[in-house]
Amino acid sequence: MLVTIGSVTTASRAAKVIRRELGINVQVIHTPTQLNRGGCSYSIRFSDNYHMSVKRVISDYRIPVKRWYSEEGAGVYNDLS
């Protein structure tokens, strides 16, 4: 699962609160080229299993995110937004 976020600071904050609230592994990564609509973009990446839990945390903390994607295979993403 990939969530694109406008800034690396916000992405890092999202990863930090998700780790704190859910105790799961979250990575901050450069948004893959095929999903990057120009400029600096960062994403958080985590297991699909936690989609709804992460959504709740992001909503609770009012963290601004752009789009939600599921990963369908290497380099293939499905836009869930």
Add this chain to the structure above:
Amino acid sequence: MIYLDNAATTRKKPYSVYAAMLRYSLFMGGNAGRGGNGLSLGGINTILSAQESAAKLFGVADESNVIFTLNATYALNMAILGTLAPDDHIVVTAMDHNSVLRPAALHGNYSVAKADKSGFVSPGSVRKCIKPNTKLVVCTHVSNVCGTRQNVAEIARTAHKNGALFLLDASQSAGSMEVDMTKTGADMIACPGHKGLMGPMGTGILCIKEPERVRAIIVGGTGSESESVAQPDSMPEKFHSGTVNTPALAGLKKGIDFVLDTGVDAIGRHEHRLNTIFRDNLREMDGIKIYGRNDTGITAFNIGNIPSEDVAAMLGDNFIIRAGYHCAPLAHKALGTDNGGAVRVSPGYYNTVKDIEKITDAVYKIVKREI
């Protein structure tokens, strides 16, 4: 040498503050927010951790609304000049520091709420200054000159009743007493990081309840939305243009954590106790005039007609204190010390009763003209 100028800066910091700055500088050192590499992400996490600690101390619900600045002056300027439109009116108080008075004067349309001879600003005095176009009321929590504490919660209510925002200058209170965003009713809190919060110089904090109501007066590179020439709205990037002093924030976080662990009440009680002993000692001497209320850890006084700067010179480098006007000209006018200022002694957490006994002896010698 005995350091008793904690109202200017806390000279001694917890060891963890120095260690954190050294650790960051030696082993991390990436530019926070500039890239997704480990060093850059480490820098961001340092800033996020400092925000968490500050949010906890000030009761800020959303930690991303904690901004780091160069000092309290920058924080106050950002809050004042970022809130006011050209036709807006601002109310400041006679006890405010020049870091509030000068931005208000620069804006132009301002009124000054009066203080009484003890340095207390009544909420009624603030009310009298409010106009239909008053957008912002600013008040210092504790006077940097005489230590008098203001009823800021009531002043905040007065501001809100009239549709204005309230900016709290917590430069002398942060770290020594509870400064809670909800309890004080503050819409914004500004303070330095290097005084009661025990952080290094070159750090300040601005907490903003509603960032959308404040314009960024300094804009530039934030490492985000770089494809656009418009300043991002996201927090804290909206107010964090340019490279942030991350090593210092690593230290500030440890300073705030020290304050949280020790407890603001315990720190404040210690400082107030030392201050009370000093004031009681001064009262035993002839010809000494003490100014302000004994609310905190600051005492202002004069010895007869001896200019305050001369008293400081007589104390020399044995006692680090501050004389003169303390960048607060209107406060000295209110206290009746505008002709020469006053001597200020401000013990901190690391001072002892012994330090107070020693400066008492030195002041006594000046009174007896033995120095």
